[in-house]
Amino acid sequence: MKGVKILFIPLMGLVVILIMLILSYGTLGYSPAEYIRSLGEFLLRQSFNVFEKEWWVGSPEVITATLWDYRGLDTVYETTVFYLAVIGCVSVFRLLQPKLAEITKEKEEYALTVIVRVATKIVLAVIILISINIALHGHITPGGGFQAGSAFAIAPLLAIAAFSRYFVEKMGLKINLSHALRSLGLIIIALVALLPLFYFGYLLQNQAKPWSPFPGYPIEVSFLELSGSLFHFDIGEYLNVAMGFLAIFLLLSLPERVFKKDMEVVKSES
């Protein structure tokens, strides 16, 4: 083991220096510079260019515009990666008797002080409201589905730490609900992406193009700025990410004795 370690450290140093050299050779010369690459300039100029609508997205937030329009297919696949990662977590932590999970419905004997409980309740409401705000505003101000979902993920974590897993389930945030809403989010994204195909447009099309018969999603409905399909994508992504993290935290907070009981039953059967 010692010899391996002595071999490893210079090897690792070599790898780090090589990667450093490659990165420095390719980037340090001109980046970050005063001028950005032409692709970045194209995105900045076209995404909210109201005078020349051939390439525009209709969103003043260039990042969300790039995320869901110019690079839309990439983001859809990354959403799928997230969905599958949560499925992996669930399959590792599955119980052979799902009824065992109800053991956690016990009385909270050791509650924290009133100050902690009241403050946590206030902060919880604020976190959830702000995350919804970030999600619905993602196409106008900095934010979007990914960010809002990550912001929401703090809420169940805080509630589990300050109260218990049972408190989160009593709030209505159960694991089956989280799976249902997560799938609903993915379905919303899929439907919004596929709808232009029925109008003989192309996949993930957002705005009207001269070469496509699809009229484009609406930019604004009366006083609401919708920025085409970005608003719908953000809602779907918010549901997917927020409920995915809720499922992860609910599973992680299952007490160890539940799994021990589950394993005992398996052993006695075999």
Added chain:
Amino acid sequence: MNPEHVVVLYLYAALFVVFGISVYGIVIKPHIVKKLIALSILGDTANTLIILLGYRTLPKPWPPVFPELEPSLELIEEFTKLSVDPLPQVLVITAIVINMAVTALLAFLAIQVYRLYGTLDFRKVLKLRGW
């Protein structure tokens, strides 16, 4: 050399040091949770590096969000000249969330390893497996 360039050089140096430390943690540390921590540090270093590449060494660069909902032609030109590159930030947004999901998955696997073998030291796990 402008002062902005010197700052950028220092940032590069700091990022490469952190990169080296995280690679050390992943390869040498025998504890699985420590490997996991080093892996998340590696991911964050990569994200910071990507965002640094998209920065503009102007005195006051703009964030890539339009300040007005009804822009004039001059504002669009000024925005293009002053705003930082949006593309690295787009790449990083998705990378952060995917990173979190992958870390959660690895944490689940680590818990499962502890449940099955009673230890998180991978050398002991290998011994218990009979390797």
